[in-house]
Structures are given as structure tokens and as C-alpha cells.
Amino acid sequence: xxxxxxxxxxxxxxxxxxxxxxxxxxxxxxxxxxxxxxxxxxxxxxxxxxxxxxxxxxxxxxxxxxxxxxxxxxxxxxxxxxxxxxxxxxxxxxxxxxxxxxxxxxxxxxxxxxxxxxxxxxxxxxxxxxxxxxxxxxxxxxxxxxxxxxxxxxxxxxxxxxxxxxxxxxxxxxxxxxxxxxxxxxxxxxxxxxxxxxxxxxxxxxxxxxxxxxxxxxxxxxxxxxxxxxxxxxxxxxxxxxxxxxxxxxxxxxxxxxxxxxxxxxxxxxxxxxxxxxxxxxxxxxxxxxxxxxxxxxxxxxxxxxxxxxxxxxxxxxxxxxxxxxxxxxxxxxxxxxxxxxxxxxxxxxxxxxxxxxxxxxxxxxxxxxxxxxxxxxx
Amino acid sequence: xxxxxxxxxxxxxxxxxxxxxxxxxxxxxxxxxxxxxxxxxxxxxxxxxxxxxxxxxxxxxxxxxxxxxxxxxxxxxxxxxxxxxxxxxxxxxxxxxxxxxxxxxxxxxxxxxxxxxxxxxxxxxxxxxxxxxxxxxxxxxxxxxxxxxxxxxxxxxxxxxxxxxxxxxxxxxxxxxxxxxxxxxxxxxxxxxxxxxxxxxxxxx
Numbered sequence: 001x002x003x004x005x006x007x008x009x010x011x012x013x014x015x016x017x018x019x020x021x022x023x024x025x026x027x028x029x030x031x032x033x034x035x036x037x038x039x040x041x042x043x044x045x046x047x048x049x050x051x052x053x054x055x056x057x058x059x060x061x062x063x064x065x066x067x068x069x070x071x072x073x074x075x076x077x078x079x080x081x082x083x084x085x086x087x088x089x090x091x092x093x094x095x096x097x098x099x100x101x102x103x104x105x106x107x108x109x110x111x112x113x114x115x116x117x118x119x120x121x122x123x124x125x126x127x128x129x130x131x132x133x134x135x136x137x138x139x140x141x142x143x144x145x146x147x148x149x150x151x152x153x154x155x156x157x158x159x160x161x162x163x164x165x166x167x168x169x170x171x172x173x174x175x176x177x178x179x180x181x182x183x184x185x186x187x188x189x190x191x192x193x194x195x196x197x198x199x200x201x202x203x204x205x206x207x208x209x210x211x212x213x214x215x216x217x218x219x220x221x222x223x224x225x226x227x228x229x230x231x232x233x234x235x236x237x238x239x240x241x242x243x244x245x246x247x248x249x250x251x252x253x254x255x256x257x258x259x260x261x262x263x264x265x266x267x268x269x270x271x272x273x274x275x276x277x278x279x280x281x282x283x284x285x286x287x288x289x290x291x292x293x294x295x296x297x298x299x300x301x302x303x304x305x306x307x308x309x310x311x312x313x314x315x316x317x318x319x320x321x322x323x324x325x326x327x328x329x330x331x332x333x334x335x336x337x338x339x340x341x342x343x344x345x346x347x348x349x350x351x352x353x354x355x356x357x358x359x360x361x362x363x364x365x366x367x368x369x370x371x372x373x374x375x376x377x378x379x
Numbered sequence: 380x381x382x383x384x385x386x387x388x389x390x391x392x393x394x395x396x397x398x399x400x401x402x403x404x405x406x407x408x409x410x411x412x413x414x415x416x417x418x419x420x421x422x423x424x425x426x427x428x429x430x431x432x433x434x435x436x437x438x439x440x441x442x443x444x445x446x447x448x449x450x451x452x453x454x455x456x457x458x459x460x461x462x463x464x465x466x467x468x469x470x471x472x473x474x475x476x477x478x479x480x481x482x483x484x485x486x487x488x489x490x491x492x493x494x495x496x497x498x499x500x501x502x503x504x505x506x507x508x509x510x511x512x513x514x515x516x517x518x519x520x521x522x523x524x525x526x527x528x529x530x531x532x533x534x535x536x537x538x539x540x541x542x543x544x545x546x547x548x549x550x551x552x553x554x555x556x557x558x559x560x561x562x563x564x565x566x567x568x569x570x571x572x573x574x575x576x577x578x579x580x581x582x583x584x
Contacts, residue, residue: 134580219576
């Protein structure tokens with residue numbers, strides 16, 4: 001089981017002090033948060049991609065490349081990479097480059113974005129969102145898997161004899177998750193390719209996401225990638241922790257009430273009831289997260305949102321201490337103990353390389369005559 | 380006897396409201412006309428006043444509370460709809476509009492619908508034609524030709540009530556005819572019948 005944090009990268013005024021961080025402060029804070037995530041024993045740091053204020057992370061691989069140089073173990077990911085408006089050729093290049101710099105500690109999550117004008121700003125038609133995601137991703141896969149690509153599609157200029165460089169590290173493309181909060185087509189896409197499916201269910205009730213995840217699991221099995229419970233599922237989560245539960249509520253309430261995404265709407269209590277948000281003690285966060293497993297089945301990746309709505313960096317780092325020291329170790333133990341042997345961990349670069357080698361050996365074993373078994377061993 | 384469900388959406392704010400009084404008369408008359416056609420109709424009333432906060436929260440968060448989700452489902456799953464709003468500032472009320480703003484885009488497709496409104500005076504009576512009917516038509520509902528407007532006076536004067544009564548009867552009969560025909564087909568749920576990915580890829584052509 002992988003645990004990590006994902007950040008939206010919003011520059012938001014702290015409602016308790018009226019102070020707004022500069023872009024530079026926010027960007028450096030995101031890096032500090034990533035380093036802290038590794039320090040407290042988390043596995044993943046993922047950044048969003050946005051192209052409008054008040055968000056800063058327009059260039060995720062630049063940020064993740066910098067984080068890669070300052071970390072040793074942390075998997076660097078996105079939440080999400082816009083497969084609709086980015087050129088798939090540039091995604092293939094940027095993330096292969098990042099793979100090399102980070103020694104393979106890279107995966108990424110495809111998404112369609114949630115800001116309408118980004119489509120026209122990048123010369124795309126929002127009514128073609130699903131088609132763009134389908135065509136662009138299919139091309140992206142080919143660019144990583146075929147050394148020379150001839151390609152023609154609807155949404156970008158054709159490619160003749162094109163080689164995306166650098167080639168993926170060890171010949172193995174990064175693992176891909178597909179994020180969706182709404183569209184059954186994206187669950188279908190993730191299932192078709194045997195990729196991961198990430199349900200960022202932090203703002204919405206869980207019933208909706210159960211249907212999406214069930215669809216993904218069923219179709220994953222349908223397309224022959226394994227049984228439904230072997231499908232690779234990631235979930236969002238949102239916590240604000242304090243050892244004293246009431247103190248957590250008291251401290252988080254002003255941030256909740258003014259949060260750009262859901263502030264000025266339902267009460268913190270109602271929202272906590274309806275969504276995965278936990279505002280309380282580490283024990284409460286553990287209970288709620290274990291509940292995700294009961295509701296959605298064994299899953300592979302849990303990302304928490306901890307740094308939005310104007311929370312100051314110092315507070316976020318305290319949150320990470322609590323998460324790393326008092327929440328994740330218990331969750332890790334419990335999840336690992338409960339997960340059946342046939343349910344896999346989330347793929348990593350190392351496991352994908354091993355799988356590719358094993359597949360290569362299996363192919364070689366079939367091709368090599370029985371009389372020369374040494375040739376197989378030599379590989 | 381065939382069974383059908385009629386959903387009533389009442390945007391009135393008083394307790395009881397003029398909109399609810401009118402809605403109940405329309406629902407009763409529609410039930411009677413359906414009974415004559417051998418159809419037993421159950422009526423589910425959605426009082427928007429009770430959902431006012433939930434509707435505002437939905438605008439902010441993008442998802443419905445359990446109570447609002449149930450109300451939205453009631454309307455989407457109905458065989459007929461009676462939608463009644465009070466007139467506020469020359470149109471339907473904001474609360475009434477908000478409910479239709481948060482409905483799924485295709486929730487009302489082909490749904491037989493009767494629109495009605497209440498107001499302080501008969502000067503507002505065309506609100507059904509310039510506000511409610513276009514809204515429901517935009518949402519692909521099938522709106523019956525007779526819309527019903529009731530001014531406060533209509534609930535008092537004898538002769539006025541005769542006129543209102545005959546409009547209610549005509550509108551209810553028109554709605555009952557469409558509901559008993561029951562031609563509405565609910566679109567496939569994409570979660571139950573997923574589109575095969577090869578087809579999504581193939582569509583790109």
C-alpha cells in the first residue's frame with residue numbers, strides 16, 4: 001500500500017491572518033512539503049497542473065525534477081496531468097526525462113482538468129474532452145512503447161518516423177493512473193489498458209465513487225488484466241489532524257468555512273459526514289481511511305490533501321508529522337494484514353522492469369529450442 | 380390497473396403556500412383524469428422550501444445532500460411532472476430555478492410536464508409562457524399546451540374560481556393523456572451499460 005500527499009498548488013489567503021503567500025513562497029512550500037513527505041515516511045508526492053491563478057503548478061515536471069534531486073525514495077506523481085490540452089508528444093518526452101533524472105521514481109495521473117477556458121487557451125474544444133483524452137492517451141502509449149511512430153489522428157499534426165526522446169528508462173514507461181470524478185468513459189479507459197484508476201472522492205459523496213470504481217474493476221476483469229479485485233485503485237482523502245479532536249475542529253473551521261472549493265456552503269460537520277474529510281484525531285483518520293477499504297475493496301494508493309485553503313506551511317508540516325508518525329504506520333500495517341495475497345501492490349518502476357524481464361524471458365523460453373536451456377538462464 | 384408516478388415540484392415559501400395549494404389541485408385533477416383512463420397514479424411532492432439550504436450547498440460543492448439527491452431522483456424517475464413556482468420579480472423564483480439548475484442534464488427528457496405559477500395579481504399571468512415553458516422545454520420536457528396561472532384573487536371570487544377550475548381541468552386532462560400513454564423512455568445508465576472502449580477508440584476514425 002502506498003501513502004502520500006497530493007497538492008492543488010493554490011495560492012490562498014490565510015483566513016485567520018489575512019496573509020497571502022507570494023507565488024515564490026507557495027512554490028517553495030510545495031517543495032518543502034514533498035521533502036517532508038519523504039522524511040516522515042510517506043511514499044508519494046503528487047502535484048496538480050493548472051494554468052490560471054490562483055494556482056501555481058503549471059509546469060509539473062520542472063517541479064518534480066527539482067524534488068527528485070532533493071529526495072531519495074519518494075515516488076513523484078501528478079494529480080493530474082492534462083491529457084486533453086497538453087500535446088501527448090510533450091508529455092511523453094517530459095515524463096521520460098523525469099524518469100531518467102529520478103531513477104524511475106515517477107508515475108503520473110491523467111485527467112481532463114476542471115477549468116473550462118483551459119481548452120480554448122490551448123486551442124482545444126471542450127466538447128471534445130473525452131475524445132481528446134482517448135486519442136491523446138493512445139498516442140502517448142505508442143510514443144513510449146514504439147521506437148519509431150507513424151501516426152495520424154484528429155487532434156494534432158501527423159507524425160512520420162518520429163522517435164520520442166529520451167526513451168523510457170529501462171525501456172519501461174511510467175505507470176499511469178487515470179483520474180476521474182464523473183466519467184464512466186475514463187474508468188473504461190483505465191480498465192481497457194490495465195492502468196490504475198484514481199478516484200479523487202474528497203469533495204463528493206462516496207456512493208457516486210463506488211459506482212465508478214466498481215465499473216473500473218468489472219471492466220478491468222472483462223479486458224483480461226486479472227480479477228476485479230486485482231485492479232489498481234487509488235483514492236483521495238483529506239485530513240486535518242490534532243491529538244485532541246475538538247482542537248482539530250476549532251483550528252480547521254476557519255479554513256474550511258472559507259475554502260475556495262467548498263467554503264460558504266455546508267457546515268464542517270455535514271461535509272465530514274458526507275465526504276471523506278476527517279477533521280479530528282489520528283485515530284479518527286485511521287478509522288475513516290480503513291472505512292474506505294471496506295467500502296471500495298482493497299486498494300493500492302491513498303493520497304491525502306493537506307495543504308490547501310490558505311493553511312500556513314508550518315501547520316502543513318505539523319500535519320505531515322502527525323500523518324507520518326501516528327496515522328500511516330498503523331494504516332500500513334492494517335492494510336497489509338488485511339490484503340489477500342493475490343491482490344497486488346501498486347506497480348513501481350522496479351516491479352514493472354521485473355515484470356518486463358519476466359515477460360521477455362517467458363517469450364525467449366518459448367522461442368528458444370529445448371536443446372539450449374542455458375540461453376534462457378544466461379538472460 | 381397501470382401504475383404511474385407523478386412528481387410535484389412546488390417552489391412556494393409560505394406554509395401553506397399558494398403554489399402548493401395550486402399544485403395539490405393540479406395533482407388531484409391529474410389523478411382523477413388518470414383514474415378514468417385506468418391508471419393509478421401515486422403523487423410525490425417535492426417542497427423546495429425544505430431543500431433551500433441543500434440547494435445552495437449544491438451550488439457551492441457540486442454534489443447533492445442525501446435529501447436533495449432523493450428529491451432529484453423523484454423527479455427524474457417520474458412519469459409526469461407538475462412544476463409550480465411563485466412569481467418573484469417578473470419570473471420564477473430563484474429557488475425554483477436552482478432546483479432545475481442542479482438536475483442532471485437529461486433528467487427531464489421526454490417527461491410529460493405541466494407548468495403553473497402563482498402571483499399577487501393577474502398581471503403576471505404570462506410568466507408561464509415567457510419563463511417556465513422555455514425553461515422546461517430547454518430541459519427537453521414535453522410541456523402540455525395549457526399552463527395554469529393563479530392570482531391571489533382566484534382563490535376567492537366565485538366566478539374567478541370557475542375560470543381557474545376549468546383551466547386546471549384542461550391542463551390536468553392534457554397531462555393525464557401523455558402520462559397514460561407512457562411513451563417516455565429513460566436513457567441507458569452508462570454505469571450499467573458501459574460503452575466498449577474499442578468503440579470509443581474507433582469513433583475517432
